[in-house]
Amino acid sequence: MTAPTIGFIGAGNMASSLIGGLLQQGVEASRIMASDLNEQQLADLARQAGIRTSSDNGELARECDVLVLAVKPQVMRAVCQALPRPRKPGQLVISIAAGITCASLARWLGEDTPLVRCMPNTPALRGRGVSGLYASDLVSAQQKALAEDILNAVGISLWLEQEDLIHAVTAVSGSGPAYFFYLMEAMTDAGVQLGLPRDVAERLTLHTALGAADMAVHSDVDPAELRRRVTSPNGTTEQAIKSFTKDDLPGMVARAMEAAAERSADLSRELA
Ligand SMILES: NC(=O)C1=CN([C@@H]2O[C@H](COP(=O)(O)OP(=O)(O)OC[C@H]3O[C@@H](n4cnc5c(N)ncnc54)[C@H](OP(=O)(O)O)[C@@H]3O)[C@@H](O)[C@H]2O)C=CC1
């Protein structure tokens, strides 16, 4: 088989990140296509990425070996149902939409469609994404490898055996960047309250987050042990951790993530 062509339906934030990652990995621009309703967005993408674009989703469906569905969950049903049939033979469809199940996609696209459901995250834009992937029964080993290659172009990916676990993945890593950004906002504001100029507080915060994440990813001990190593007996960190514990930080995080996972499950039902 010649190198497969990849078509992105919906050329917004996530699709642009994935396209950028694929090009950086050396995938030829001629193998990538994107379609969107927004003509300006397509023109920008064609100019910057040098890929083929179209305002007709059907063109991609007929031509591409892999279709990546990257529109908002709320328009997914209409987008899928409007695609032509038959599409390119042997085509793999990858959906990155939150909350849209393989059962819904199969109903809208045809029950014989090989489907991969995926939950990436925005650090993909910097090649630092992490994605959870789930493959339906019709997906071949070769198609699984292809899906993995596409997502690995912008970070790392992990396969899930059960589709329902995508709700948890969404709560951990899909929405997760926002939790860390929220903490960064709060730490910067608190630094300003302690007297630092805002730009200094922000740089200290962001580089601390970067350094801590880099250490945690490359360490052979877990984050709890790394935390203990920062916490000198009767020192400053101990006071901060005691305050977080008194305010039940772990409970707050668990409740927030439960709310995210529940919303993902609700979306599945609402948009089925
Ligand atoms: N943002 C995130 O952190 C993450 C998002 N996701 C999922 O990725 C998907 C895309 O999200 P994101 O990239 O942020 O969204 P964007 O809104 O940036 O991108 C979606 C694009 O699809 C376009 N579009 C709308 N209708 C159609 C149509 N009928 N045909 C073709 N294109 C269309 C939109 O155009 P217009 O703007 O004109 O409507 C927009 O350009 C969502 O399903 C989301 O759940 C998954 C993981 C993380």
Ligand SMILES: O=C(O)[C@@H]1CCC=N1
């Ligand atoms: O907030 C959302 O619904 C999407 C899915 C995960 C991140 N953003």
